[in-house]
Amino acid sequence: DAGITQSPRHKVTETGTxxxxxxxxxxxxxxxxxxxxxxxxGLRLIHYSYGVKDTDxxxxxxxxxxxxxxxxxxxxxxxxxxxxxxxxxxxxxSESRQSNEQFFGPGTRLTVL
Amino acid sequence: xxxxxxxPGPFNVPEGATVAFNCTYSNSASQSFFWYRQDCRKExxxxxxxxxxxxxxxxxxAQLNRASQYISLLIRDSKLSDSATYLCVVxxxxxxxxxxxxxxxxxxx
Numbered sequence: 001d002a003g004i005t006q007s008p009r010h011k012v013t014e015t016g017t018x019x020x021x022x023x024x025x026x027x028x029x030x031x032x033x034x035x036x037x038x039x040x041x042g043l044r045l046i047h048y049s050y051g052v053k054d055t056d057x058x059x060x061x062x063x064x065x066x067x068x069x070x071x072x073x074x075x076x077x078x079x080x081x082x083x084x085x086x087x088x089x090x091x092x093x094s095e096s097r098q099s100n101e102q103f104f105g106p107g108t109r110l111t112v113l
Numbered sequence: 114x115x116x117x118x119x120x121p122g123p124f125n126v127p128e129g130a131t132v133a134f135n136c137t138y139s140n141s142a143s144q145s146f147f148w149y150r151q152d153c154r155k156e157x158x159x160x161x162x163x164x165x166x167x168x169x170x171x172x173x174x175a176q177l178n179r180a181s182q183y184i185s186l187l188i189r190d191s192k193l194s195d196s197a198t199y200l201c202v203v204x205x206x207x208x209x210x211x212x213x214x215x216x217x218x219x220x221x222x
Binding site for chain 1: 117147154155156157158159200208209210211212213214215
């Protein structure tokens with residue numbers, strides 16, 4: 001299995017609080033992604049990174065920001081969490097933009113009350 | 114219309130059965146196609162890529178029909194361990210993966 005960890009694995013927070021999720025990889029892959037998965041929706045891309053300090057928005061980026069100061073770490077921040085951001089968040093990595101395969105982390109289950 | 118559509122199921126089949134799922138996509142410019150597998154409360158993992166000529170990996174066969182814009186996954190001799198959700202994934206002209214909502218398969222003894 002690819003070396004990807006996510007922390008925390010579970011979190012319950014209150015509306016309006018800031019939340020940061022961390023993704024850490026040991027594969028030295030250039031591309032990193034944050035997705036959210038909700039019932040009735042496929043995995044939806046929030047943000048992705050194509051290198052240190054290089055990030056871009058995905059399909060559902062409103063309310064989220066990201067940072068990548070090191071190759072191995074990709075942080076997702078909810079500046080002011082809302083109940084609509086209750087979801088399962090997956091980090092993924094790939095070697096190249098057109099890579100056939102993305103490797104996913106174990107996911108973070110976030111509940112915003 | 115969603116870019117990638119799948120029947121959510123569940124498909125309930127007995128061990129040893131053959132089962133097939135279809136997935137339709139709306140962007141005719143889509144270039145690459147995959148099937149991912151996701152176990153309950155786990156992360157998705159690549160099952161197989163789907164090539165224009167079709168491809169087979171053991172009990173699994175994937176097919177692409179560009180004219181009708183769908184891909185299919187056939188599982189022969191189903192095992193209990195095949196129980197999972199199967200995600201159809203398409204890469205369009207933006208180089209980003211578009212995921213279907215998944216088809217749930219439950220294999221019973």
